[in-house]
Amino acid sequence: xxxxxxxxxxxxxRTGEKVFLECVQDMDHENMFWYRQDPGLGxxxxxxSYDVKMKxxxxxPEGYSVSREKKERFSLILESASTNQTSMYLCASSGPGQGTxxxxxxxGSRLTVL
Amino acid sequence: xESVGLHLPTLSVQEGDNSIINxxxxxxxxxxxIWYKQESGKGPQFxxxxxxxxxxxxxxxxxxxxxxxxKHLSLQIAATQPGDSAVYFCAExxxxxxxxxxxxxxxxxxxxxx
Numbered sequence: 001x002x003x004x005x006x007x008x009x010x011x012x013x014r015t016g017e018k019v020f021l022e023c024v025q026d027m028d029h030e031n032m033f034w035y036r037q038d039p040g041l042g043x044x045x046x047x048x049s050y051d052v053k054m055k056x057x058x059x060x061p062e063g064y065s066v067s068r069e070k071k072e073r074f075s076l077i078l079e080s081a082s083t084n085q086t087s088m089y090l091c092a093s094s095g096p097g098q099g100t101x102x103x104x105x106x107x108g109s110r111l112t113v114l
Numbered sequence: 115x116e117s118v119g120l121h122l123p124t125l126s127v128q129e130g131d132n133s134i135i136n137x138x139x140x141x142x143x144x145x146x147x148i149w150y151k152q153e154s155g156k157g158p159q160f161x162x163x164x165x166x167x168x169x170x171x172x173x174x175x176x177x178x179x180x181x182x183x184x185k186h187l188s189l190q191i192a193a194t195q196p197g198d199s200a201v202y203f204c205a206e207x208x209x210x211x212x213x214x215x216x217x218x219x220x221x222x223x224x225x226x227x228x
Binding site: 004033035039040041042043044045048058090092102103104105106107108 | 160205216218
């Protein structure tokens, strides 16, 4: 059974703290993505990576960075958390040339910044 | 349908009835579309997809219709069951970008009344 695992389901952090959200996939997928999900706004792409050590900005990269040191792991970093980054964060992966755009999602990490 | 701001459109149906969830997509160059289902506390899961060279595709109890003229996509669920209660997202993809990058709609909440 394919799996995308996000390390933390719930986090509470204070403004200014550095936050790491970890994501691991076991499908040997080349592509990995970080989205944030807010009510009524759907899923908005923060960053994606199509190979180890490669990263591309999505639609809302400001305030975030990412790291892809290994193929199976894609980390989202908030250098200095702010209250407007309170959200649900979803990691996803996909393989190349599948003929589909199917993304496999993790269960999400709900971050609250106080 | 698509939502604006923080309000998530809700569709309420009686168990056993058919459900139709609508989505207006934005890019006439998009050539691939997916519907995802997100249950409470879980990540989105793939339901069905369709390419732009088709106008209808059927799965088990679900049908996706694509009208490229008006850039409209719909998901029909036959004989809706309580387990269908979830938020449904449409997503579009242009074939010319790397990593199967999808753009998601705001989502529609389906509530099934017993």
